[in-house]
Amino acid sequence: MKAICLLSGGLDSATCLAIAVAAGYECYALSFDYGQRHKVELLAAVKIAASLGAAEHRVATIDLRMFGQSALTDDIEVPKGRTVEEMSGEIPLTYVPARNTIFLSMALAWAEVLEASDIFIGVNALDYSGYPDCRPEFIAAFETMANLATKAGVEGVTRLRIQVPLITMSKADIVRRAKELGLNFALTHSCYDPDVDGRACGLCDSCLLRRKGFAEAGLVDPAVT
Amino acid sequence: MKAICLLSGGLDSATCLAIAVAAGYECYALSFDYGQRHKVELLAAVKIAASLGAAEHRVATIDLRMFGQSALTDDIEVPKGRTVEEMSGEIPLTYVPARNTIFLSMALAWAEVLEASDIFIGVNALDYSGYPDCRPEFIAAFETMANLATKAGVEGVTRLRIQVPLITMSKADIVRRAKELGLNFALTHSCYDPDVDGRACGLCDSCLLRRKGFAEAGLVDPAVT
Numbered sequence: 177m178k179a180i181c182l183l184s185g186g187l188d189s190a191t192c193l194a195i196a197v198a199a200g201y202e203c204y205a206l207s208f209d210y211g212q213r214h215k216v217e218l219l220a221a222v223k224i225a226a227s228l229g230a231a232e233h234r235v236a237t238i239d240l241r242m243f244g245q246s247a248l249t250d251d252i253e254v255p256k257g258r259t260v261e262e263m264s265g266e267i268p269l270t271y272v273p274a275r276n277t278i279f280l281s282m283a284l285a286w287a288e289v290l291e292a293s294d295i296f297i298g299v300n301a302l303d304y305s306g307y308p309d310c311r312p313e314f315i316a317a318f319e320t321m322a323n324l325a326t327k328a329g330v331e332g333v334t335r336l337r338i339q340v341p342l343i344t345m346s347k348a349d350i351v352r353r354a355k356e357l358g359l360n361f362a363l364t365h366s367c368y369d370p371d372v373d374g375r376a377c378g379l380c381d382s383c384l385l386r387r388k389g390f391a392e393a394g395l396v397d398p399a400v401t
Numbered sequence: 402m403k404a405i406c407l408l409s410g411g412l413d414s415a416t417c418l419a420i421a422v423a424a425g426y427e428c429y430a431l432s433f434d435y436g437q438r439h440k441v442e443l444l445a446a447v448k449i450a451a452s453l454g455a456a457e458h459r460v461a462t463i464d465l466r467m468f469g470q471s472a473l474t475d476d477i478e479v480p481k482g483r484t485v486e487e488m489s490g491e492i493p494l495t496y497v498p499a500r501n502t503i504f505l506s507m508a509l510a511w512a513e514v515l516e517a518s519d520i521f522i523g524v525n526a527l528d529y530s531g532y533p534d535c536r537p538e539f540i541a542a543f544e545t546m547a548n549l550a551t552k553a554g555v556e557g558v559t560r561l562r563i564q565v566p567l568i569t570m571s572k573a574d575i576v577r578r579a580k581e582l583g584l585n586f587a588l589t590h591s592c593y594d595p596d597v598d599g600r601a602c603g604l605c606d607s608c609l610l611r612r613k614g615f616a617e618a619g620l621v622d623p624a625v626t
Contacts, residue, residue: 285502
């Protein structure tokens with residue numbers, strides 16, 4: 177069975193890919209150069225795809241800066257030092273409009289061409305940092321739409337599934353599962369605002385959630401030491 | 402009210418934009434440079450957006466060739482001289498995988514940034530040339546998904562609508578409506594396989610459906626004379 181696996185280069189998407197590989201899928205990893213302010217995560221994605229044995233890895237270019245309005249693509253300051261409560265209280269400045277919808281749509285195109293049965297995306301609804309397009313009800317609606325959008329929907333050949341193995345996991349659960357699967361944590365990059373050498377800032381939402389996850393799992397994070 | 406209007410440069414999307422303008426929307430036209438074999442339609446889109454008084458027109462670049470498998474993006478021959486029955490019998494070679502899903506997703510991103518209430522797309526279910534992503538059930542599923550994908554869905558501010566004013570119209574209906582709205586047909590381009598000077602081939606599915614529409618509406622098509 178073939179699967180498209182969205183791979184940002186972060187801990188979650190890397191763990192998601194590891195889960196798909198462990199489940200026996202022939203994995204086609206897909207990353208995006210979407211005008212993000214730093215490319216560290218794309219370099220991480222290349223190494224992760226290779227280390228986990230993806231059948232292929234492609235980087236698609238889409239300029240999401242043309243619509244603007246996110247701290248991940250624009251000159252808006254990335255929020256630092258927030259508590260988990262503050263993170264979950266509102267949609268953060270790092271939210272990129274419709275990003276997961278666009279990424280899943282591109283994955284859908286590749287899935288249709290490869291006749292892949294599954295698309296894996298590493299969203300989770302617990303430590304989701306307040307993004308609307310990480311909710312289970314969004315994923316379910318996307319799956320329904322995807323099956324009407326494509327040849328599969330017309331010909332009734334294969335029902336495409338959107339797989340979200342991390343959806344109900346805490347960050348600590350993700351760290352533990354990744355550890356079991358032998359993921360090389362040092363290859364992953366989660367920070368929204370790394371320095372020029374690609375080192376994590378340690379204070380953005382993504383860094384703080386990651387640190388909390390490792391702490392709760394009782395593990396040391398080799399990527400930030 | 403603001404609306405995003407997908408604009409390919411063809412007769413249908415131009416008519417759709419004209420309908421949105423006539424309905425009083427402030428229209429933001431969006432076209433795509435998606436690796437299509439000819440750019441004639443993009444030049445047409447620029448002229449149409451200006452002539453219909455769009456508030457803004459942007460062209461987004463997305464390389465759909467990276468996934469391949471369509472006569473519109475690859476070196477696959479565009480089918481010629483088919484009957485309407487042949488066209489509706491199967492999904493044609495000109496189908497680009499997940500194209501409308503990707504285009505609508507990009508429109509969704511812009512809609513969220515502009516706080517637009519509507520997205521207009523000129524699909525129609527009658528003379529739809531066999532594309533799965535032109536069916537009403539696909540559009541309805543996309544609208545449901547879109548409202549879960551975005552800030553609007555979380556905060557319950559505005560319910561985004563996907564408007565498909567051409568969905569039940571025949572090509573002749575579209576020609577008549579466009580005429581009423583004063584669309585300059587000569588600016589539109591429908592052909593899948595124009596010559597080097599941008600002239601329509603007259604034999605592809607799109608040319609044949611357009612010709613049939615003008616004939617049934619009792620009008621002369623200035624773009625192919």
